[in-house]
Amino acid sequence: MTENRITPSRRTVLTAAPLAAVVLGAAACGNDSGGSDNASTAADSSPSDSAANSSSDVLTTTSAVPVGSGVVVDDVVVTQASAGDFAAFSTKCPHQGCAVAPKEGKLDCPCHGSEFDLDGSLVHGPATKGLTPVDVQVRGTDIVRA
Ligand code: FES
DSSP: OTHHHHSOOHHHHHHHHHHHHHHHHHHHHHHHHHHHHHHHHHHHHHHHHHHHHHHHTEEEEGGGSOTTEEEEETTEEEEESSTTOEEEEESBOTTTOOBOEEETTEEEOTTTOOEEOTTSOEEESSOOSOOOBOOEEEETTEEEEO
C-alpha cells in the first residue's frame, strides 16, 4: 500500500516524458551552437597551424643526407644523387608496399628485390614503376616538405 505513494502514477510518467524530451532537445541545440563555435575556432586556427607546421615539416638537414645515397625519415627517403641534388620519395614500394631503403647507391626493396635509382626511377622489378615523389625544398640547411 505504501508502494502506491512512491511509485509515480501512469499519468505522471506519460506527462513527464515529453517534458524531458523538450529539455534534452534544448540541451542538444545548445551543443549544436557550441559545435559551430568549434568549427569557427578550427577555421581560425588554420593559419597558426600551418605556421606551426612549418617547423615540423623539416624532414632532415642537408648534412644528414650522404652524397650518392639517402636517409629514411619516417615514410620518406631523402636522397642526394650528387652534391646538392636532393630529392625525396615515399618509402612505399610500388610493388606490394614494403619500405625501401638506401643500399649501395640505390634504393632497395628488401621484400622481393625491386631496385630504384636515387631519382626514384625503377632499375628493376618486380615493381613496374618508380617511387612516388615527395615535394621537398632546401631552406638553409633544412630539407622541408614543400
Ligand atoms: Fe617491393 Fe615487392 S614489395 S619488391
